[in-house]
Amino acid sequence: MSLLEVTDLQVSFNTSDGVVQAVRGISFSIEPGRTLGIVGESGSGKSVSTQTLLGLNSGARVSGSALFEGQDLLAMNPDQLRRIRGAQISMIFQDPLSSLHPLYKVGWQIVEMIRTHEPEVGKAAARKRAVELLAMVGIPQPDRRVDDFPHQFSGGMRQRAMIAMALALSPKLIIADEPTTALDATVQAQILDLMQRLQREFDTALIMITHDLGVIADIADDVLVMYAGKPVEHTDRRSLYYRPHHPYTKGLLESIPLSTGASERLTPIPGQPPSLINLPTGCSFHPRCAYVMDKCITDGPELRAVGAEADDGVRHDSACWLPRAATGLTAEAEQLRTNAALEGRTGAAKKIADQIAGEVKGPVAS
């Protein structure tokens, strides 16, 4: 049994403009000590998927199941979820001030967190643990800084303090939602290092949400790529980075900024993600896809096994009509994609491809 097993999670919101289909059927599982990266552009449904697991989306229409140690989180009442939050599953957000109250001392907040879930722990013992936790996440002079207010910490230190708080009750799963996006590259690397070290030490499972594939390149075991509320590619890290199948994943990889001076490469994906109220027909990505075919406009592909990995036991699923073997960034893979795209398009798809042609290089010429 997996630590967490999410099956066909769907989340929508009724708004005055219509129904927002934020999450349209995602499934994943995670084992103790493993890291799952969930990646996609802003609005792809990454945060809603994970917040729904912890009951943090009031007013949402939710279906599917999310078994945490065999118990369905989606069927739990608010009291049961409150007991799970923080103690069994904790969250780290981009903005530490969404977890750290600006008007209370950092140490006091950690102490409160411990004593709320473990009332038998005395104040002195909880404070001692708070100091130990701050030391563990690398806060200098923790016995003194424990009495600081959040605004007396730098951005990186606040992020560390939030990690200390997330670890306070030794949760089995941490969900980190863009935890380093607001930090500069050096501090970002230190925080990711720290999370990885602590994760190993405590065998904690980690779900890392990010819009930047570069952030999880070193730490994810598996990666789930989301587009417009749907999973479009799901595989292990190696396959995803070296043998991507979905053109959206390929686009995300090509848009990773390389911080290597002259060779810097950043090719944005053309166009914008669709409205989740009025989704495109067929594959939601087709209006932006350089490999669009006629079929993509009418039929939405579901995840299916692709690549040679399907035979050697590594799971590699992609929701794309391109040939199963068209994985990777080699010239050969590109040829397969190009041939399939050029063969598979006539009128409508050709028009879309021509529009994209102005913005991106792809198999757009006929």
Ligand SMILES: Nc1ncnc2c1ncn2[C@@H]1O[C@H](COP(=O)(O)OP(=O)(O)OP(=O)(O)O)[C@@H](O)[C@H]1O
């Ligand atoms: N309470 C709500 N009511 C209506 N729509 C919502 C609500 N919460 C989220 N959404 C919509 O659901 C979609 C998915 O949002 P979500 O925050 O999960 O995206 P994301 O991939 O995490 O992006 P970001 O990185 O910007 O947070 C967005 O279009 C968002 O506007």
